[in-house]
Amino acid sequence: MTTDSEQRRPRRKLSRRAKVILTALGVVGMSAAVIGPVYAVANGEPVVEGQYRFAVKLTMPKITSPSTGATRSSACSAGLIDRQWIVSAGHCFHDGDRNRISGPVRYQVIATVGTSNVASGRGVNVDVVEAYQAPNGADLAIGKLARPLRGFPTLKLSNTPPSVDDTVRIVGWGWTGSPGTTVGPSDQAYTGQVKVLDVNATEVGVAGSEPSPVTGCQHDSGAPYFAERDRRAYLVSVESNGPTCPHSQRETTARADNLTTWIQDKIAGNA
DSSP: OEEOOOTTOTTOOBOSOOOOOOOGGGOOSOOTTSOSOOOSSBTOEEOOTTSOTTEEEEEEEEEEOTTTOOEEEEEEEEEEEETTEEEEOGGGSBSSSSOBOOEEOSSOOEEEESOSBGGGSOSEEEEEEEEEEOTTSOSOEEEEESSOOOSOOOOBOOSSOOOTTOEEEEEEOOEEOOTTSOOEEOSBOEEEEEEEEEEOSSEEEEEOOSSSOOBOOTTOTTOEEEEEETTEEEEEEEEEEOSSBSOSSOEEEEEOGGGHHHHHHHHHHTO
């Protein structure tokens, strides 16, 4: 089996320049297992345990290509929007040959919910059994969990589009690594804030600010961007694609507010 980077579209390459700020819970250094900079929501901060518990890590341990029989593993990020449903990037759910699918998933997708660090054992693991692609071509999909999860906060859906210059937050489980080590998705969730640059029918363009711009990285695909208002998190979009991370250019995210009715109808019709 090989480990393949499915996410943020496979043309992406990892930059070695990013350094994250390790401040949460008084952490000031790296674990001995990983020496050097970490890449996951580039230039972000580790999420404190108990924060943003709607953030979901998706793990695909064995994706099999129907055309070649080759297998690989991969990962994505997501957000809990209902007791039994998540939202993520559309390209995270495909037939094994990167052709997006709707309906039963074609390989095991494990959702880990309720922890900022999946290695802690505090999260809940549940399979994603179905996925449905956005009807307007946006790189967004919703996934149905094998069973409802109770006691977890969810992202709020909104019918209101973001405005240019709005500040939104991302939480993701993207790429980690350091020079000379094997890279892969992170056990630790990272977060940071960016500004909205533009809004169109299927996308919300965002960008971080220099000198250390926050950006998504490999395996952050599907990570939710959300607006924080009145102690609630309102879904704005999900991570899709962008230039090599980290960067200060436009990052492409898949718009969600104009899909709220579709999401609600799909959930109601597949309860």
